[in-house]
Amino acid sequence: MNSYVYFFGCVIPNRYPGVEYAIRWVMGKDGFNLDVKDHPEFSCCPVPGIFYSTDKDTWLLLAARNLVLAQDERRQVLTVCNGCLASLLKATESLQDPKAMGKVNRVLAQIGKKYTGIPQKSNEGKRKVFDPVKVRHYVEVMANDVGMDAIKAKASRPLKNIKVAAHYGCHYLRPTERTTFEDPNNPIMIDNIVEACGGTSVDYEDKLDCCGAGGGVRSHVVELANSLTQDKCTNIAAAGADCIVTGCPFCLLQFDNAQKTFSKDGIPVMHVSQLQALSMGIDPISLGFDTHHVSAHSLLRKLRGM
């Protein structure tokens, strides 16, 4: 069985603690009891919209530092954010080039670290062969390592009559040569998780469109980001969805904050893990919905059959 190390990133611990709680609960002994631990020394991935955009050398060094920590633990990095996934995956790919790895390691030596990748077990003793550190995403781990049957079996309180709009987010799907775990034009994993939890995944127009936040657009030109979100929300509302579910906390933050600017109530937004936890019978109070800007009351009432 695979062993993982949590990589929560920046947004979840500092903005949506309920998501962190849900992830720990679903992965832990109340849920699927996976072999996963924390690492106290992880920093920001670093965020691609800032560092990859302005200085690739700095970006690679900071990402490599995080990868070394996972490498020394001999564990796979479990990201729960599309940005972390994109940044760290791209970094492992860049570090496959021996020249780039050498350049990074010359600087990492100043802080007593070295990136090699994880040595293959079968080759120990002979000439060592290294695999790049594996970077995983929560959604894909749920689909591939846990499996839909297990998710279904654990859903003690199936989400009957709940219509869910799945939002995948750009960096989960693209660039396609790195994120190869799904068909980028027809992703199914979040939809499958929703169905396994007993909910109904509704189709809506422009499902694979961007939430608007990525690449620094939210930070730089917030009105533009919000207008993209508004388009998405219009389509989602037309499909009659009770909530939006995403695997990316930055998309979550964007949907959650942007909706305030153009509608009074809005459609509740949550992370896949929060939806799973609900279907597994968690007390919703632990999911930290009070830190969300769009109230989840409408959804929770419907869940209680009111």
Next chain:
Amino acid sequence: MGEVEKTFIGGLHEQLIEEKVIDESQLDPDFPKLIRKYGGKDVMTCLQCGNCTGVCPISLKIDYKTRNIIKCCQFGLKKYTLGTRWVCATCYRCYEHCPADLNPAEVMIALRHIAVREGIIPPFIKIAATNLVKYGQSVKPDPEIDKIRKELGLGKIGVEHPEFGKVIREIGVLIRATKYDKLIGIQEEVKA
């Protein structure tokens, strides 16, 4: 080269429409080379087919057309190109649809690299980088959220652990090694 065709300028940017005439002094023939230096592919391979623009969520919304930006890069319109706002969401849709395999999103990223080195640095870059060197994360910790973390029984966030000082020092070393602090003007924060 006295005049650039109006069709090329049309719908691009008000400033350019007003100027109408672009003389050679505004063109930098080495601009495509510079883009390659910062990780973009050769913009001269662009066929101007417009697939990138048709799938770009931003191009469909505002007066920003990916194809036109690439065309400006081919011409070497450095000052104008660097002056456009950073609105690419790096969704990589253009990359998936580019028949010339140019990866326009990476060109946009190369343009940002060049802009920063020309001193064009949007404030959010400094804010996020400052957060990183201070807290180890790009998002600033919020005391209200911290209260809720405690109520939920979640552990402390990284920067509140006593041993996290080591992480901050390591980040400082890496940022100084690439002179990133000088590049975006946060030397004071890294020192502190």
